Amino acid sequence: MFKSAVFNLKDATKEEIQTFLNSFDTVLTDCDGVLWIDNNAIPGSPETMNQFRKLGKKIFYVTNNSTKIRSDFAIKAQELGFIASADEILSTAYLVAHYLKGIGFTKKVYMIGSNGIGEELKAVGIRYIGVGPDHVCSDFKSMKPSELDSEVGAVVVGFDEHVSYPKFMKAASYLDSEDCLFIATNTDERFPKGGSIVVPGTGTLVKAVETCSQRKALVLGKPHAYVRKFLESCGLDPARTLMIGDRCNTDIELGVRCGFQTLLVLSGVTSERDLEKIRTEKKPPLPDVVLPKLGDLMALFPS
Structure with missing residues (x-):
């Protein structure tokens, strides 16, 4: 119109x-x-x-937003006065799980991300590692191949408040294998936020992993x-x-x-x-x- x-x-x-x-x-x-x-x-x-x-x-x-599962989004919406059900929520955490299940993925996921993605993956029977802080050692460059999980077949990047140099090292090392899938939830530059404080979004992390891995992510979100x-x-x-x-x-x-x-x-x-x-x-x-x-x-x- x-x-x-x-x-x-x-x-x-x-x-x-x-x-x-x-x-x-x-x-x-x-x-x-x-x-x-x-x-x-x-x-x-x-x-x-x-x-x-x-x-x-x-x-x-x-x-x-990949930080919550669909039912959590529905609960938040309801608490704020919206009529909503989990079936009406389409989040990038759900899209990651839907995509990997759809292609018959059976290996393990290494995540730079949060429990939202992890719980959606668990719901479809996909194993994952990487959620939460990864301690930064003083000699962080001494990471050994034995510290990597040989079962990892995909790297997923979403929003991760615990992002760190060791996580970027692990993601790039897994992605050094051409057989390892590289998936991103979205490339949003920043979060909506009132006032003058800028909150960097998931796109910041995706760009970092793309840079150090010299790979391009398959982006699933809008x-x-x-x-x-x-x-x-x-x-x-x-x-x-x-x-x-x-x-x-x-x-x-x-x-x-x-x-x-x-x-x-x-x-x-x-x-x-x-x-x-x-x-x-x-x-x-x-x-x-x-x-x-x-x-x-x-x-x-x-x-």
């Missing part, structure tokens, strides 16, 4: 809003920066998502091919699907690649200044519509 128009929905007429709401049956939404930041719901987001559901829309929560194939397997009608996000290079890019309608909100990574640059440069991917925050839709819903 507003194809790549970067149109502020607040400027739409009642008729345009109604036509917009009638134009999709499925809502896909990012979580961090759209629905909540840390453990706080962004005002109006729960009410808006729940209103979509009342209007008969199918809901999927699509997140690049906006890459695997998550697109997974969503397509859910039977979505692209022309009647809305993707909501706070990043152009992941959420909106995914929507554009899949042929979805797109809504960009400015409550997370993308700022007002970024939006002006997007409008001026007109560099794809361009969102169809824009709102300061998702909750602003509540005032636009027909009464």
